[in-house]
Amino acid sequence: xxxxxxxxxxxxxxxxxxxxxxxxxxxxxxxxxxxxxxxxxxxxxxxxxxxxxxxxxxxxxxxxxxxxxxxxxxxxxxxxxxxxxxxxxxxxxxxxxxxxxxxxxxxxxxxxxxxxxxxxxxxxxxxxxxxxxxxxxxxxxxxxxxxxxxxxxxxxxxxxxxxxxxxxxxxxxxxxxxxxxxxxxxxxxxxxxxxxxxxxxxxxxxxxxxxxxxxxxxxxxxxxxxxxxxxxxxxxxxxxxxxxxxxxxxxxxxxxxxxxxxxxxxxxxxxxxxxxxxxxxxxxxxxxxxxxxxxxxxxxxxxxxxx
Amino acid sequence: xxxxxxxxxxxxxxxxxxxxxxxxxxxxxxxxxxxxxxxxxxxxxxxxxxxxxxxxxxxxxxxxxxxxxxxxxxxxxxxxxxxxxxxxxxxxxxxxxxxxxxxxxxxxxxxxxxxxxxxxxxxxxxxxxxxxxxxxxxxxxxxxxxxxxxxxxxxxxxxxxxxxxxxxxxxxxxxxxxxxxxxxxxxxxxxxxxxxxxxxxxxxxxxxxxxxxxxxxxxxxxxxxxxxxxxxxxxxxxxxxxxxxxxxxxxxxxxxxxxxxxxxxxxxxxxxxxxxxxxxxxxxxxxxxxxxxxxxxxxxxxxxxxx
Numbered sequence: 001x002x003x004x005x006x007x008x009x010x011x012x013x014x015x016x017x018x019x020x021x022x023x024x025x026x027x028x029x030x031x032x033x034x035x036x037x038x039x040x041x042x043x044x045x046x047x048x049x050x051x052x053x054x055x056x057x058x059x060x061x062x063x064x065x066x067x068x069x070x071x072x073x074x075x076x077x078x079x080x081x082x083x084x085x086x087x088x089x090x091x092x093x094x095x096x097x098x099x100x101x102x103x104x105x106x107x108x109x110x111x112x113x114x115x116x117x118x119x120x121x122x123x124x125x126x127x128x129x130x131x132x133x134x135x136x137x138x139x140x141x142x143x144x145x146x147x148x149x150x151x152x153x154x155x156x157x158x159x160x161x162x163x164x165x166x167x168x169x170x171x172x173x174x175x176x177x178x179x180x181x182x183x184x185x186x187x188x189x190x191x192x193x194x195x196x197x198x199x200x201x202x203x204x205x206x207x208x209x210x211x212x213x214x215x216x217x218x219x220x221x222x223x224x225x226x227x228x229x230x231x232x233x234x235x236x237x238x239x240x241x242x243x244x245x246x247x248x249x250x251x252x253x254x255x256x257x258x259x260x261x262x263x264x265x266x267x268x269x270x271x272x273x274x275x276x277x278x279x280x281x282x283x284x285x286x287x288x289x290x291x292x293x294x295x296x297x298x299x300x301x302x303x304x305x306x307x
Numbered sequence: 308x309x310x311x312x313x314x315x316x317x318x319x320x321x322x323x324x325x326x327x328x329x330x331x332x333x334x335x336x337x338x339x340x341x342x343x344x345x346x347x348x349x350x351x352x353x354x355x356x357x358x359x360x361x362x363x364x365x366x367x368x369x370x371x372x373x374x375x376x377x378x379x380x381x382x383x384x385x386x387x388x389x390x391x392x393x394x395x396x397x398x399x400x401x402x403x404x405x406x407x408x409x410x411x412x413x414x415x416x417x418x419x420x421x422x423x424x425x426x427x428x429x430x431x432x433x434x435x436x437x438x439x440x441x442x443x444x445x446x447x448x449x450x451x452x453x454x455x456x457x458x459x460x461x462x463x464x465x466x467x468x469x470x471x472x473x474x475x476x477x478x479x480x481x482x483x484x485x486x487x488x489x490x491x492x493x494x495x496x497x498x499x500x501x502x503x504x505x506x507x508x509x510x511x512x513x514x515x516x517x518x519x520x521x522x523x524x525x526x527x528x529x530x531x532x533x534x535x536x537x538x539x540x541x542x543x544x545x546x547x548x549x550x551x552x553x554x555x556x557x558x559x560x561x562x563x564x565x566x567x568x569x570x571x572x573x574x575x576x577x578x579x580x581x582x583x584x585x586x587x588x589x590x591x592x593x594x595x596x597x598x599x600x601x602x603x604x605x606x607x608x609x610x611x612x613x614x
Contacts, residue, residue: 022394022434054419057395058365085392087329087589088364109590111419112361114454116590124589127329147421149456150590282394282431283416283423283457 005192005210006138006169007104009042010224011079012217013050013196015265016064018279024056024064028276030071032218032268037077040225041217044073045106047081049147049174050215050261055281058089062096075101079213083108083142087124091131103136106172106213111148118156122163129164137167140213144174144196151175154187161188172196172213182207198224198251202244205231215264216251219271223247246305253298262287263295270299312499312517313445313476314411316349317531318386319524320357320503322572323371325586331363331371335583337378339525339575344384347532348524351380352413354388356454356481357522357568362588365396369403382408386520390415390449394431398438410443413479413520418455425463429470436471444474447520451481451503458482461494468495479503479520489514505531505558509551512538522571523558526578530554553609560605569594570602577606 014032017025033044046068047053047061056064061080069075082093082105090107097105110116110124129137141160143152152171160168173181174196181200184193185208192210195201201212201224217224226243230236254263262280266287269277280286287295321339324332340351353375354360354368363371368387376382389400389412397414404412417423417431436444448467450459459478467475480488481503488507491500492515499517502508508519508531524531533550537543561570569587573594576584587593594602 049419054392055394055417057391057393057399060393060395084364085361086364086367087362088367092364110362112356112454113590114456117592120590120592123592127589147419149421282434283420283427285424285427285430 005190007140007192007194008210010040010211010217010221010228011043011045011194011213012036012041012221013048013213013215014044014046015215015218015261015268015277016046016051016056017265017274017277018281019276020279022279022281024060025276026064026067026071028274029064030068030073033068033073036217036221037073039221041221042211043077043079045079045081045172045213048106048142048213049144050218050264051081052261052281052284053081055284058092061093065097065100065102069100069102076103078102079104079106079140081106081108081142085110085112087127087131090128094128094132094137095134098132098134098136104138104140106140106142108142108144108148109150109152111150114149116150118153118159121150121152121156122159125160125168126163129167135166138169139167140170140172140192140194141168142172142174144172146175154184157184157188157191161191170194170210176200178203181209185209198247202227202231202240215260216247216254218264219254219267220247220250249302253295253302256298257287257291257295259285259287266292266295267299270296271303312497314447314499314501315517317347317518317524317528317535318350318352318501318520319343319348319528320355320520320522321351321353322522322525322568322575322584323353323358323363324572324581324584325588326583327586329586329588331367332583333371333374333378335581336371337375337380340375340380343524343528344380346528348528349518350384350386352386352388352479352520355413355449355520356451357525357571358388359568359588359591360388362591365399368400372404372407372409376407376409383410385409386411386413386447388413388415388449392417392419394434394438397435401435401439401444402441405439405441405443411445411447413447413449415449415451415455416457416459418457421456423457425460425466428457428459428463429466432467432475433470436474442473445476446474447477447479447499447501448475449479449481451479453482461491464491464495464498468498477501477517483507485510488516492516505554509534509538509547522567523554523561525571526561526574527554527557556609560602560609563605564594564598564602566592566594573599573602574606577603578610
C-alpha cells in the first residue's frame with residue numbers, strides 16, 4: 001500500500017428519488033448526480049444508506065447504475081454501495097459495477113447475523129474479492145454499526161489490507177467517533193479514511209483523513225468542497241470556517257425531525273423545486289405536512305444566505 | 308379472523324447444508340426435509356435464521372425451494388422465509404413460493420434501517436401484500452429483534468391483522484420472552500403464536516399458543532412432536548415431561564459454543580453421519596476441530612438415550 005490514499009475528496013451519499021409508485025425516478029436522479037458533480041463533489045457515492053440502497057431489489061440496483069451511466073455520468077465519478085447480506089448478491093452487484101467501468105465501491109459487511117467473528121467477516125470479504133477476481137476493484141469498507149449492527153473493527157481492516165493491499169483501500173466511518181477515525185489513520189498509512197458525518201470532515205482532514213462521504217453534500221456540496229480544497233491554506237481560514245459553519249447549519253436542520261433521509265429529500269425538493277424528491281420507500285416514511293411547512297420556513301433563510 | 312389458529316404444530320427451522328464451495332447441497336437438504344417430516348414435524352420452516360437464508364442470494368433461494376419441491380417434499384408442508392430488506396425482493400420470493408404451491412411464509416420486516424416507525428413497517432408489509440395480491444397467501448410475521456434489530460410490536464401485529472385478517476395469520480416469536488408471547492395470544496384470539504425457542508413451546512401451548520418453529524427440531528423432532536401432541540393429556544404427563552427434558556438437553560448442548568447454527572449443523576452431521584453438514588456460509592464460521600471433538604463426546608450419551 002502506497003502512502004498516498006487512493007480515494008480522496010468529497011463524495012455525496014446521494015439520495016434516490018422515487019415516484020408515487022415508489023419506482024426510481026432515473027431522470028431526476030441523473031440530474032441530481034450531474035448537479036452534485038458540477039457543484040464541487042469529487043464523486044457520487046450512490047446507493048448507500050442515504051440512498052436507501054437496501055430498500056431496492058438487486059435488479060433495481062443494477063438498473064439505477066445503468067441508468068446513471070447511460071445518462072452521461074462518468075463511471076469513474078461513481079462509487080456505489082454493493083454490500084448485501086448474501087455473498088452472491090454482493091458479488092453480482094460488484095461485478096456489475098465493474099462491467100460498467102465503475103471500479104470503486106463502498107461495501108457493507110453481511111449485516112443480518114449480529115456479533116459475527118472477525119474471522120467470519122474476513123472470510124466474507126475474502127470470498128467476495130476472490131469471486132469478483134478483478135484487479136481493478138477498489139473497496140471502501142462501510143462502518144455504520146448503528147444501522148448494520150456489524151462494526152468493522154481496526155483488526156479486521158488491518159487483516160484485509162495486509163491480504164488485499166491494492167483492493168481494500170479505505171473505509172467510510174459513519175459511526176461518528178472522531179477518535180476511531182484518527183486511530184485508523186494512524187494505524188494504516190495510505191488507507192483512505194472518509195468521514196460519514198459532515199462536521200467531522202475538517203478535523204479528520206487535519207489529522208490526515210482522506211475526505212468524506214456525507215448526506216449534507218446532497219444540499220451544499222460547494223461548501224464541503226471549499227473545506228476540502230482549502231483547509232491547509234491559512235489565507236483561506238475565514239472561508240473554510242464560514243463554509244464549515246454553513247455545513248453544520250444545514251446538517252443540524254436535516255436532523256431536526258429524527259427522520260434524516262426523508263428530511264434530506266424534502267430539503268432537496270425545496271432547493272431544486274422538484275416535488276418528486278418527497279417520496280421515500282417503506283420502512284421509511286415521508287415527512288408529515290406540518291413538518292414540511294416548518295422545514296420550509298427554516299430553510300428559507302439558509303437558502304437566502306446561500307444565494 | 309376465526310378463533311382457531313390457522314397454523315399449528317411443530318415446524319423445523321431447518322438448517323441448510325453447503326458443500327466445500329459453499330453451494331447448497333440440495334440432495335442432502337431434501338433428505339433432511341424428508342427426515343424431519345417422517346420424524347414428527349408438521350412442516351419445514353426452511354430459509355430462516357438457522358437456515359442462513361440471508362446468506363443466500365435471491366436466485367439461490369428460489370433454486371433451493373424449487374429443488375426441495377422437485378425432490379418430492381409436498382409444498383403444503385413447507386413454510387419458507389421470504390422477508391428481505393427490499394420490498395421487491397420480498398415480493399419476488401413470496402410470489403415465487405406461491406407459484407410452487409407454497410402458500411405459507413415467514414416474513415422478516417425490512418431489517419436494514421433501525422428504529423423504523425410502526426407506520427413505516429405497516430406500510431412495508433402492506434406494500435408486499437398488495438403487490439403479491441394472492442388470496443392464498445398466509446404470512447407468519449418474524450419477530451427476532453436480536454438479529455433483525457427491528458421488533459414486531461403488538462401494535463403493529465394488531466394493525467396488520469385488522470387490515471389483512473386472512474393473510475397475516477401468525478408470528479414466530481424468537482425473542483425468548485414468554486410474557487410477550489402470552490400477551491400476543493391474549494390480545495389476538497385465533498392468531499398463531501409460534502415459539503422460536505424450544506424450551507418455551509410447552510408453556511406457550513399451555514397458554515393457548517399454536518406451536519413452534521425451532522432449531523432443535525433439526526435434531527429431535529420426535530420429542531417436540533410428543534410435547535405438542537400430548538401436552539393436554541394427563542395420562543401422558545410423564546412422556547411429555549421426559550420429551551421436554553430431552554429437548555432442553557439437546558438445546559443446551561447446541562448453545563454450548565456460542566455459535567448455535569454451526570453447532571446445530573455439526574450435531575446433524577454427527578447424528579446423520581453426513582459430513583456435508585459441517586459447512587456454513589460466512590460470516591458464520593464452522594466449529595473448530597477441538598470443539599467438534601468435544602461436541603462429539605457430549606453428544607454420544609444423548610444419542611444413546613435417543614436410540
